[in-house]
Amino acid sequence: MRLGVRAHDFGKQPVEELAKKIGGKGFSSIQLAINKAIDGIDYDNGRLSPGLANHIYRAFDKYDIQIAVLGCYINPVHPDPDIRRSQLDRFKEHIRYARDFGSSIVATETGSLNADFSYNPENHGERAFKMLLESLKELAEEAEKFGVIVGLEGVSHYTMNNPEKIARTLDQLGSNNVQVVFDPVNLLTANNYHRQEEVVKEAFRLFGDRMAAFHAKDFVAEGDKLKVVQAGEGSFNYAYTFGLLKERKPFIDILMENARLDIMDRGMEFLRERYYLPSPA
Numbered sequence: 001m002r003l004g005v006r007a008h009d010f011g012k013q014p015v016e017e018l019a020k021k022i023g024g025k026g027f028s029s030i031q032l033a034i035n036k037a038i039d040g041i042d043y044d045n046g047r048l049s050p051g052l053a054n055h056i057y058r059a060f061d062k063y064d065i066q067i068a069v070l071g072c073y074i075n076p077v078h079p080d081p082d083i084r085r086s087q088l089d090r091f092k093e094h095i096r097y098a099r100d101f102g103s104s105i106v107a108t109e110t111g112s113l114n115a116d117f118s119y120n121p122e123n124h125g126e127r128a129f130k131m132l133l134e135s136l137k138e139l140a141e142e143a144e145k146f147g148v149i150v151g152l153e154g155v156s157h158y159t160m161n162n163p164e165k166i167a168r169t170l171d172q173l174g175s176n177n178v179q180v181v182f183d184p185v186n187l188l189t190a191n192n193y194h195r196q197e198e199v200v201k202e203a204f205r206l207f208g209d210r211m212a213a214f215h216a217k218d219f220v221a222e223g224d225k226l227k228v229v230q231a232g233e234g235s236f237n238y239a240y241t242f243g244l245l246k247e248r249k250p251f252i253d254i255l256m257e258n259a260r261l262d263i264m265d266r267g268m269e270f271l272r273e274r275y276y277l278p279s280p281a
Helices: 015-025 050-061 082-102 126-146 163-173 193-210 237-246 264-275
Strands: 001-005 029-032 068-073 105-109 149-153 177-184 210-216 218-222 223-231 251-254
Touching: 001 015, 001 068, 001 264, 015 050, 015 264, 029 050, 050 068, 050 082, 050 177, 082 105, 082 126, 082 149, 105 177, 105 210, 126 163, 126 177, 149 163, 149 210, 163 177, 163 193, 177 193, 177 218, 193 210, 193 237, 210 237, 237 264, 251 264
Parallel strands: 001 029, 001 251, 029 068, 068 105, 105 149, 149 177, 177 210, 210 251
Antiparallel strands: 218 223
C-alpha cells in the first residue's frame, strides 16, 4: 500500500521543515500544492524553474517521499477570460516542470461558472461543459508534449460532477495524457450517499482503467448536506472501495485529504486496516 497525504494539511512552512514532518509520519508520497504548502517562495506565473523544482524534489526525496501529484487547482471555466487565461498558463507551467519535481501528474478540479467556486446550477449544463473541454484540450496538448498526465478530479457541484460526466470528458478529449484523480466522496451528495457503492462501482466501470491517483477522506450526513471529515471518521465504505482498487489499480497512490494533525495517526491506521482486509466477494 502506498499511503500519502496532502502536504498542506501539515500547514504552510519552509520545505525542509515540511518534508521532515511528513517523513516522520511514514508517508510514502504526497500531493503537493506548492503555493499552499511551501512558505518563503514566490510562485507567481513565470517563477518556476528546473532548479527550484529540483530543490523541492530533493527536500522530500531525502525522506523517501515521492511527489505523486502536483496540485494546481484552477478554475478552467472561470467567467473572466483574462483570469482563466492566467490560470491555464499557471497549470501549463506546472506541466513543463513536473519532471523536475519528480512527478508525472498535475491535478485540478474542473471549476464553476462562479468566480468564487461556489455552486452554479449551470455548472452541469452544456455551456459549461464546452468551456471545460476548450480549456482541457489546451492542457492536454501541453501535457502530451512533456509526457505528463493531467489529473482531473470530479466534484458533485462543479462541471465534472458524476461518473458519467467524467467518462464523457475523457472520451471527448481522447488523450491518454488526461486521467482521473479519483475522489469518490467528492461525487456523493445528500441524494446519493445511501447508494455510494453503486456510484463507486459505476466509476470503476466507466474509467477504472484511467485512474491515476486516489483521494481518501470521509463524510458525515448532516441533514441535507454532507460534511467532509478525515478518513475513518464518517460513513464511507472503504472496505468495498479498496476491494475494487486493489484489483484494478494495485499500488496506486492513496492520498489522505482533510487530515487533522491531532487524529492523523488514527486515520492512517484505519486506511491500512481497511486496505488489507480480504476483498469482499
